[in-house]
Amino acid sequence: MLARSSWLLRCGTAAFLSGTILLSGCQKKAPPAKAPPQKVEVYRLHTQSVTMETSLPGRVEAYEQAQIRPQVSGVIVSRSFEEGADVKAGQSLYQIYIAPFQAAYDQAKGRLMEAQASAQRAEQQLKRYRELVQARAVSQQDYDNLLATTRQAQAQVMQGKAALESAAVNLNYTHVKAPIDGRIGRTLYTEGTLVTANQSMPIAVVTRLDPIYVDVNLASEDMIRLRRELAQGRIERQGNDAAVSLELPDGSSYGQTGRLALSEVTVDPATGTLVMRAVMPNADRLLLPGMFVHAHVHEGVDPHGLLVPQVAVQRNSKSDPYVMVVDQDNKVHLRSITIGRTVGSSWQVMSGLSDGERVIVKGLQKVHPDAVVSPHEISAEQSVVE
Structure with missing residues (x-):
């Protein structure tokens, strides 16, 4: 009886193990969970009125x-001006010891x-x-001798006049x-200082500050374009010249408008640029020689301009610009574009994009063409911050 129970126990255990093995063999491995679409930030393009201008670095002269x-x-026995003061032409600045010259x-x-x-006496004689x-x-000889003496006396009068002058x-x-x-600026020469004629070191420097020059470097192709636009009447004018505004070193705008008055006649072969000179009013003496500024030449308004944030533009190995565009199905496409000038923190789009399209401005490193993404639309201001 005991042997029979042991046999039944073994048979039951074997059956249980066999069933467990069969059940485990029938189960299939579950597939991995599909990754969610990559989140990106996009900017939607819109046509807008764009003020066209050329920005040029310049130096105040x-x-x-x-x-x-x-x-x-x-x-020097006296000085009759205050350093940093305005002076007029003809105003006395220094007095040099006068006695030996008097x-x-x-x-x-x-x-x-x-x-x-002497000449008068000779002439009368x-x-x-x-x-x-x-x-x-x-005798005629005596007369000739007296004539020569008279002319010599007249010559001495002329020499005397020159010496007196x-x-x-x-x-x-x-x-x-x-x-x-x-x-007038600062001076290192005070009363009691010995100065010499035509010395190399100036004793004072007087600078006229109103008006004042701003010299800018302009690429030759930009110069040709500006002259063409000026002839066509597309550039804002001041008189017969192109109008110029300035951006100061602290980023603020200079409140006065000047004009482009002069350009060099040759182009620097090393840089391909030429110097153009703007004349700016400077009644408050805010602009000082040596200061670096940015000059802006206004070229009119494009009512149907299209701008793309600079952070959205990438370049390939040939330095050609392109952007990543997200279509209606949230699918990514690489799009080659043609860009023009910079307008603030954006590029002017000449071709390759149209109104209403969305371009990726953040998350570019994590996407590739034909990938599906989860776009989040942001404004132009947010794209600049990013």
Whole structure:
């Protein structure tokens, strides 16, 4: 009886194990869960009115600048201006010790008077001799000698006048004056300093600040385009020249409008650019020589402009621009485009995109053509932040 129970127990265990094996063999492995679409941020393009302008880096240059150097040697005895003040043309700036130059002037004047007296005496004597030689009271030789003496005396008068004029010029040079209207800078020369004529170091610099120049570098192809647009009347004018506005180093706008007044006649072969000069009003003296600014030339308005954020534009190995476009089925497509100039933080689209299309601005590294994505539409301002 015990043996029979043991046999039944073994048979039951074997049957249970066999059933378990069969059940496990019938179960299939579940497929992996499908990854959700990649989340990306997209910007929808819209036609808009776009102000067309060319932005050029430039440097402010003085309209006029005079480096003042002494024309005579001497000791500075007085200074009659305040550093950083505005001065007028002809205003006295320095006084050089005048005594030796006054003495030289007086001496030249005395020599001139002496020469004039000698010449007058010779002329009167020559007048008498002219009558005597006609009456044969004196010889022709004596008359000729007196004539030469008279002409020599007249020459000495001319030399005396030149010496007096030279002395007067040097005397006037002791009064160092401003040659132009403008603002005078700092000086390293004070009373008691010995200065020399035509020294290399200026004793003062006067700069005219209103108006003022802004020199910009313009690519030759842009110069051709601007001149063509100016001739067609597409560029805002100030008088007969193109109007120019400025952006200051702190990013603020300069409140005055100037004009492009001059361009170089040659193009730099190394850079392919030429220098153009704008004339800007500067009554408040905000613009100073040496300052870097950005000049903007306004070229009109495109009422049907299309802009794409710069962060959306990529380039291939040939440097050709392209974007990733998301269609109505949220499928990604690579689209080659043609871009023009920059407008703020966007590119102007010339071809390849149309109104209403969506381009990816964030998540570009995680997508590829023909992939399905989960787009989230953002505004232009948000695309700039991203």
